[in-house]
Amino acid sequence: MEKKALIMDENAIRRAVTRITYEILELNRGAENLCIIGILSRGVVLAERIAQKICELEQVHVDFGALDITPYRDDRTDEKNCQQSARSTICFSVQDKRVVIVDDVLYTGRSCRAAIDAILALGRPQCMQLAVLVDRGHRELPIRPDYVGKNVPTAQTETVRVSMKELDGVDRVVIYQNGPEEGTIA
Numbered sequence: 001m002e003k004k005a006l007i008m009d010e011n012a013i014r015r016a017v018t019r020i021t022y023e024i025l026e027l028n029r030g031a032e033n034l035c036i037i038g039i040l041s042r043g044v045v046l047a048e049r050i051a052q053k054i055c056e057l058e059q060v061h062v063d064f065g066a067l068d069i070t071p072y073r074d075d076r077t078d079e080k081n082c083q084q085s086a087r088s089t090i091c092f093s094v095q096d097k098r099v100v101i102v103d104d105v106l107y108t109g110r111s112c113r114a115a116i117d118a119i120l121a122l123g124r125p126q127c128m129q130l131a132v133l134v135d136r137g138h139r140e141l142p143i144r145p146d147y148v149g150k151n152v153p154t155a156q157t158e159t160v161r162v163s164m165k166e167l168d169g170v171d172r173v174v175i176y177q178n179g180p181e182e183g184t185i186a
Contacts, residue, residue: 003177007152007160010171013133016149017046020131021053023147028098033126035063035094038102039115040087043067045164046133047102063097065090072114072121088118095123100147104162106132109143134173136160 008016028034031054038047044066051064068087101115112130119128131147136154152175154160159176163169 005175006172007134007175008150008173010165013149013171013173016133017049018053020147020149021050021057024050024100024129024131025054025057027129027146031058031060031062033096033098034100035065035092035097036100036102037065037067037090037094037115037119039104039111040066040068041167042104042162042164043102045166046104046131047100050100050102050131063092065092067101067115067118069111069114069118072117074110074114090122093123094119094125096126099125099128100131101128102131104133104164105160106130106135106143106145106148107138107160109139109141112143113141133162134160 024034025031034054036047036051036054038044047066048064051062054060054062066087066089070087099119101112101119103111103115106112116128119125129146130143132145133149135145135148135151137151138154138156150173152160154175157177161174161176163172163174165171
């Protein structure tokens, strides 16, 4: 029998996005020279929400893009490992920018490593920062987020599923004991 528990509801996600946005603006002393890049697919939704919140608070539009990390994953076995994906939409230069990478769940750190490689293939940012909605632990690489919506200590047997209204019809984060019913997991 599968066990599941609601970790974050719509209001908790909204508050986390707001808090992360304020922290980004505080650490970067505003939105100047800032760009937000979300990892497909739910990281893009979160990144867009953060970019909209920055615009609301600072009356400044920050560059926003979507990043497909598939070509940069370390578990790929084909030879075309470092070609920019057609699903990525980064229509601005990252050169000398303060880049905030956004993902839904931080687990082993491998997705973030792939995102760093993909961004470096586009140019050399001034710095890169990481924002995640959920940090569930179990890192395999020395990666630590700069901004976290919620820390959720998990067992290796558990999975975390983030649902976003834009993609799934509802905002929520659920933890499953024996794996989820469906959808994106981490």
